[in-house]
Amino acid sequence: MVALVTKIDTVAPSQVPEKLIAADQLGREHLAGEKKQADGFAAIIPVSAVDGTQVDTVADELTKMMPISPPLYPTGELTDEPEAVMIGELVREAALEDVRDELPHSIAVTVEEMTPREGRPDDRPLLDVYATIHVERDSQKAIIIGKGVSS
Secondary structure, three states: OEEEEOOHHHOOHHHHHHHHHHHHHHHHHHHOOOHHHOOOOOEEEEOEOOOOEOHHHHHHHHHHHOOOOOOOOOOOOOOOOOHHHHHHHHHHHHHHHHHOOOOOOOOEEEEEEEEEOOOOOOOOOOEEEEEEEEOOOHHHHHHHHOOOOOO
16 A cells, blocks of 8 residues: 655655655554564655645556456457547547537447458548437438438
């Protein structure tokens, strides 16, 4: 367990050691019965998120404490979501971006087909994506596709 003494930017530098000692005593009192924490906190870090003091130290300390484990995804994979779901979310985000005040966020996107565009170089491929945007009411269709356009 790690203790963070936060908001050190709001006290005089001479008061920080006092706060660290108080945190240490708290850890020794409340964690003494636990086998892994017999000596209190594993680390006590003074931090200020406002000015960034020791934020990197917190990340480094927590990273050191994390157990080594096998990768959760194969090399090169960033998520377990199918590509079509991610593309659908990008289309939904784009649809909402310009009409956020007019359209409820309850729209959904279904990716119907994704095909590689022919004639593209291997180092610059493109996908043609065919998607359906679903809205709650017919009156919302014009907001998405424009007035006078047939759906």
